[in-house]
Amino acid sequence: MEITVEKVLDALRYVDDPDLKKDLVTLNMIRDVAVDGKNIAFTVVLTTPACPMKDMIHNACMNAILHFVDKEAKVKINMTSNVTSKKEKDETTLRDVKNIIAVASGKGGVGKSTIAANLALGLVRQGAKVGLVDADIYGPSQHIMFGVTSDAPGNAVFEGQKKMAPVESYGVKINSVGFMAGPNQVIALRGPMASKALSQLFFDTVWGELDYLIVDLPPGTGDIQISLCSSVPLTGAVIVCTPQDVALADARKGIALFQLEQINVPILGLVENMAWFTPAELPENKYYIFGKDGVKHLAEELNLPLLAQVPLVQSVREASDAGRPAVMQESTTSSDCFIEMAQNIAQQVAIKNASVTLV
Ligand SMILES: Nc1ncnc2c1ncn2[C@@H]1O[C@H](COP(=O)(O)OP(=O)(O)O)[C@@H](O)[C@H]1O
Ligand SMILES: [Mg+2]
Structure with a gap:
């Protein structure tokens, strides 16, 4: 069975962010999925740097891929973060x-x-x-x-x-x-x-x-x-x-x-x-x-x-x-x-x- 980007994303829909209580795909936290034969790579963008759950989320992603996609897949996960904001755009010195x-x-x-x-x-x-x-x-x-x-x-x-x-x-x-x-x-x-x-x-x-x-x-x-x-x-x-x-x-x-x-x-x-x-x-x-x-x-x-x-x-x-x-x-x-x-x-x-x- 061929591994596809879709299959990877479907598997990652089983992984929830424990704080935000939604899955990582819905939360738009999965980026840059690349598949090459059995090699799978993607990035997880966390909402806080050094999130206390970082290792847990990493392992959950790994398990989801091995379980739902292919147990012989070689998975490379890049964990990064991008702090979120709900501030409205403004033109003051606080804009960034x-x-x-x-x-x-x-x-x-x-x-x-x-x-x-x-x-x-x-x-x-x-x-x-x-x-x-x-x-x-x-x-x-x-x-x-x-x-x-x-x-x-x-x-x-x-x-x-x-x-x-x-x-x-x-x-x-x-x-x-x-x-x-x-x-x-x-x-x-x-x-x-x-x-x-x-x-x-x-x-x-x-x-x-x-x-x-x-x-x-x-x-x-x-x-x-x-x-x-x-x-x-x-x-x-x-x-x-x-x-x-x-x-x-x-x-x-x-x-x-x-x-x-x-x-x-x-x-x-x-x-x-x-x-x-x-x-x-x-x-x-x-x-x-x-x-x-x-x-x-x-x-x-x-x-x-x-x-x-x-x-x-x-x-x-x-x-x-x-x-x-x-x-x-x-x-x-x-x-x-x-x-x-x-x-x-x-x-x-x-x-x-x-x-x-x-x-
Ligand atoms: N957890 C702590 N352990 C030891 N000293 C503390 C602690 N928290 C505050 N202090 C000391 O108590 C005093 C008052 O603290 P501060 O932070 O200036 O309070 P505030 O800003 O609320 O007035 C300071 O001398 C500070 O060093
Ligand atoms: Mg003070």
Whole structure:
């Protein structure tokens, strides 16, 4: 029996993407099928780089071909990825940015900036193109976490207009008011001016092509959050919270803001930060100093994904202060945790994008 491209595609219709719950052919994830005698080659285009299911999908494709087409086929599968987007076309500096993800919380000090930095770098470590806006206009911290306190955005031109070139650190393109104010300078901006400064960070920066632009938000549910939601096409929001009651109460408010009818930004899920404390000398011990599983329970109650439970460990704080976030370390408990968090968030983005385009 002769092997044909059609037979290959028919076999691959038996393989579902476990997240998107449709088969790979329907999802248009199979490309460049080539058949030559018993040699079969094709490309699988995943929706996130280093998808956690990559090996599983590869093996499922292999089995489908051997089972349904020819058990003696020689199969070569090229696994690649192309991050999806549901953003509408625009002519701003964000036009080649596929997904914009806000990292938010109701309360300050819960670790938003830490999570945003490690998320951005976790995505880079998986091969994605990533940018970061420090939207905490009054208390920027990303320039410190990325070790670029003495840098400043360069000059760039976009459509004949003068713009800023973002600062780059560890492969992440960053812009922040932190680059414009000295360390002892207070940033005194009233509401409308703060919103304008925020808008400049997005629209006066030449971002180029990005898979993900991460936005580190200030705490609360005020001007900055509302003007961000109305002026920037957000893909979704990640809510960071500690398991403590006062933080949970504020997180509910943060979530409610994004879910308001006139705002309507999808919640990608919750990150429980400082889920437990683990001292360096007792790495097996967990102390639930802010309470246990508070965010996990909130996620269950609101039917939202729990994206990660990140422990409170001294090295995470030290890494941020030293300008080299913890996710950059090789296989420590916290770097593994941040990588997994980044994968889960990329996965949720892919699911949100698919649920809109594939009805
Ligand atoms: N998982 C963690 N382990 C250790 N320290 C952390 C962790 N998350 C945050 N921190 C520290 O807690 C403080 C507040 O975190 P930050 O990210 O600045 O919070 P936010 O942006 O929400 O105000 C910082 O000193 C940070 O280094
Ligand atoms: Mg912060």
